[in-house]
Amino acid sequence: MKCTRTLKNLSLIAFSAIAIPYAAAQENTTTQDTSAWYGGLNVGQSRAKIDDASITNRLLTEGASAMSINNNDRDTGFKIFGGYQFNKNFSIESGYFDLGKFGYSATTTPPGTLNGSITLRGLNIDAIGFLPFTENFSGFGRLGLNYSQAKDSFSGSGLAAVASSDPGKHDLNYKVGMGLQYRLTQALAMRAEVERYRVDDAIGNKGDIDLYSIGLVYRFGEKTQMHAAVYRPAAPAPIPEPTPEVVVVINQPPAPPPPIKVVFAADSMFDFNRADMRSDGKRFLDEFSANLKSASFDLISVTGHTDRIGSHDYNMKLSTRRAEAVKSYLVEVAGIPSNKIDAKGVDGVDPVTKPEECKGNKVTKALIACLQPDRRVEVEVTGTKK
Known part of the structure; x- marks a missing residue:
């Protein structure tokens, strides 16, 4: 076994984890009392x-050389x-520790064998510093001493024959460590x-044994602070003062006026079966446009x-064509923006006359005269009076 540089780094980390939290604890004497005895495995x-x-x-000093070495380095x-x-x-x-048993087996030239094993157990005492991350989770480092008992066992043949097969030794060395702890309950x-x-074997060698472990810790006699209950009569509920009645008057906006609709007889604005506007029709639109000057409108x-x-x-x-003719006149003569006028034709789908008033389908002067109200141009203005 031999020591590596990792030992020095591990020692420094463990000492820092102990020293820094301890110094902080000395400065803060008002923290909650968490002292308790505990045990674990x-x-x-x-x-x-x-x-x-x-x-x-060692084999070379005996006049032999190793052909192969098989190690048992974990337990x-x-x-x-x-x-x-x-x-x-x-x-x-x-506490008490048992690190297990380790060994090796070597074959030699000239033919022979050398077998060795060591068991390690002992006692330890450590100082531990905790660094809480949260209320239940913390890291810790340890630095202490271990008093270990090393029991070696050797056997050999050929030039690797041994004189003392079962040497043993007790020795005091240091130990370091670090870990994480999570509190499952108040006590566990x-x-x-x-x-x-750090250990010694029985033939003068020093080395390190690493132990990777998990376990449980139980705290004895958890302190629970009891507070005496003090009876205080409940204060009488205050009598609420009467709340004055508040009447909220909401001024409703006035209802928008209904759209203005003007109906022009198509026969008075256009010749029969024509879409170019007559002079009478233009006069009607001039009067209509003049009335629009006193209104605020969104759409015609x-x-x-x-x-x-x-x-x-x-x-x-x-x-x-007749609807477009009216729109063009209002845009060109009355100066109304084109995007405020919507023009369309709808055939005879919305007649003013009733079927019983104008009977028959044969085109006669009487039927044409009877259907005159259906031939019309409607102009509807959506807006308000200024």
Whole structure:
């Protein structure tokens, strides 16, 4: 086994995790009392660094060389511990640990074998510093001492024969570690941590054993502060003062006036079966335009109508041309913007006369005269009077 530079880094990190929270706890003496005794158990995997170079050198001193070396460098380890939590940042902890058994098997030239194993267990005492991240979750680092018992066992054949097969040794070394802790309940918490134990074997070698473990921690005698209940008679409910009645009057906006509709007889504005405007029709539109000067309007709708005589297509074209003629005059002469006038033709779909008033479908002078009210141009203005 041998020591690596990782040990120095791990030691510095663990010492910082202990020292910084402890200093903060000394400055803040008004924090909540979290002191308590606790105990726990961790189980995990232990890992050793077996020094194959030292084994090879030992064989060379005996006049042999190693052909192959097989290592058993992992085992199951555990620890049982107890401690006292002084505050939320600092505790002292001690316990018993068993790091498991490790070993190697080497074959040699000239033919022979060398087998070695070591078991490690002992006692420890650590100072632990906690760094709370939240109320229930914290990180921690540890720095302490371990008093370990190393029991070695060796066997060999050929030039690798051993004189002492079962040496043992007790020694005091340091240990470091870090981990995370999450409190499941007020009394029970879970830990996950990694620790490095500095150990000696029984033949003068030093090295490190790493223990990766998880476990549970139980706090004894949780302190619960009880507050005496003080009876105070309930104050009488205040008598509400009468709320004055508030009458809200909402001024409703006046209803918009109905649209202004003017109906011009088509026969008075256009010759029969024609869409060019007569002089009388222009005079009617001049009077209509003059009245618009005293009104504020949004849209003028011009709708041309025909009677039922004639085909649908012909009447649609005629009624549309008459509506467009009225629109053009209002734009060119009265100066009304084109986008404020909508012109369309609707054939004879909306007659003024009733079927019983003008009977028959044969085109006669009497039927043409009877259907005269249906031939019209309606101008509807949507707006208000100024």
